[in-house]
Amino acid sequence: MKLKLLRNKKNILPLVLFIFVIWVLFFDANSYLYQREHDNEIKKLEKSIEFYQKEIEKNRKTIDDLSIQKNLNNYAREKYHYKKKEEYLYLIEYDTIN
Known part of the structure; x- marks a missing residue:
């Protein structure tokens, strides 16, 4: 009788261990899958943090450059085609297709 119970206990232990690991x-x-998903999400967020910091x-560098009035005028002229009174503006466009 005891021998039979011992055999059953030996067989139950690996089964319980297997069920525990699966659980x-x-x-x-x-769970492992849940942790893996969150690790991937953390990596994506870290990459986006790095991008936004850059x-x-x-x-900030652009703001510092534009804080000087001369640079602000040059930026406005180049980017937005601003001009002073009695000043002519000629836009030269290059053909980029070769």
Whole structure:
């Protein structure tokens, strides 16, 4: 009788262990799949943070450059084609198709 119970206990332990591993990997609230999804999302967010930090730095540099009135005038003339009174503006466009 005891021998039979011992055999059953030996057979139950691997089964319980297998069920536990499956539960932890797939069904638990903190499962491996769930953690992997969040790790991927964190990586994407870190990349976007890096991108926006570069954009902020670029914009700060532009603001610093435009804080000088002469540079602001040059920027407005080049980008928005502003001109002073009694001044003619000639736009030269190059053919980019070769």
